[in-house]
Amino acid sequence: MKRIVPILAYTAAALTIVAVILSPFVLMGWFVRGVAALGLRTDPVYSGGEAAYAIPKSGYRIIVNRPVVPKSLLRAGPTFVQIAWEPASALPARIGDEVDVDHDGRPDLVARFAVPRDRTAQLQADVTSLSPRVASMRGIARQSFTSAIVRVGDRIVLRVPLADLKRPMGP
């Protein structure tokens, strides 16, 4: 036993060198796949949540995500919904679309914004409420994760805070 433990210890130490040699070729790939296989996802406050349904329009479509309810204990942010217009390159110069955020067949808001050809130009949107779920808002730009309009790749993403959470969502 006195001899085996040091042999095992030196073997383990030598294996750290093997681990370094293998890391860029094998280990890193395994670990990346391992982390990905955990089934974790980015917090929906950042990612905007999962797509719920799409509204086809002429030449483009609107993707409405499921509402995101921040689950934080200490930071009670408002529930919001992410709505995306894509492809941004096919959008008309001005958007004025009614959107049904809870998929009940009745529009909840009208979103209006200009689509500048300059991809770096600052976007600004106005939201008119058509239901108690949404409050009218003017001049939405890049205020916060729950109230913003930004370009993400070839999409224009609008985030609108929601209210009236007691009413069930969906048809």
Added chain:
Amino acid sequence: MDTETGHPGGVQGSPPFKQCHPNAPRSIPRSLLLTLPMFLWASLMFSRAFAARTAAPKIAALVTLVFTVSLFFLMMRTRRTYKWRRVFFVALGFLFPVGFIASLVALRGSMSIPIDQMIAGDTPFCFLAIPMMIVPAALTRTLIFPGSILPTASNPYAIAAMVALWLTATIVLGKGWCSFACFFGGLEEGFAAIRRKAVIRDIHPSLRLVPWGVLAGIVLLSAATLEPTYCSWLCPFKAVTEFSEIRSAQTALQFGIFSTLFAGLVVVLPVLTRKRTQCTFLCPFGAFQSLFNKTSIFDIRVDRERCADCVTLCSGACPTLSMNPQSIAAGGTLMSCMKCGACVDVCKKGAAVWHVKGTPLSVRPETARLLYLYAAWGFATMFGGSIIANSVETIIGFFA
């Protein structure tokens, strides 16, 4: 008798100093032979850059290869670790912001990260966020960081890739990550090396417990707010990497905190104390990483047979207050030891030694050092070397 060190293997009692002192230079041919594997490894790591069509990546790779291999040769030749590791580490610390900031400016025209990039999942992941993400991931199965999980064209520094890199380093180095891989620590170490003598010498030992408090605090707060609290409010390195776009009083306050902590803990206090003060008194990731010293096969031990109980030399040399009279009496370092080698190099009696756990103390400490250095320097060349090469390429591009 160990021919490398002169240590009488397994013999009880302390040999004369001349016999046991590990700092007698190694012969040049033998040093070159020991450096050869590292040269081959570095050549392999930079082979892609050497195959590039333009000159800048090739020159940058060549400079980095010569730099890392030369330092390894000097470690072999002089048998000293800390001094040469510090050269690499400081270069890494000061060059990382150059390359990183240049890439941010090229990508988005500024160091600040706008909200659209966060929504797009394009925030490069930083390993400092790892301890804060574990509890929320376990509770909600979500990662509280505005980045993508798998690498994308617009964000190669995705969460899974960086976690994988950290995991590899942790298996290999334990807390050695903090002295061979952390691109932030090099900044402090550089500032700590400016003065020859410390102005502030009396540092209350209990202050080194603060990172544990910060770690506990940010883990709990991050779980409660589902936000990477340390990144949002306390990380001093945001001042030299990236930070949220300043669009409100809150983001302005956050940037003020980052800058103040950076100036105080990364610049001023290291100069005055010659210690890595941010690592010692704040960094929660360092505290978290200390836990992995328990799983690492390597550690630093103090051979009580040889120790002259002078205490001040090794504990005074430690940049993170990881040695004190109690730990020396117990024959080792505190849990926060980042295996930088400062105590080993400074000990005149050869009592502080590199050690492989489970092996007899002071039998072949140079073998333990070599095993550790091949692993640590191999990782440093792969990870830090690529960062240095990238930054050197940026500098060449700037002047070309």
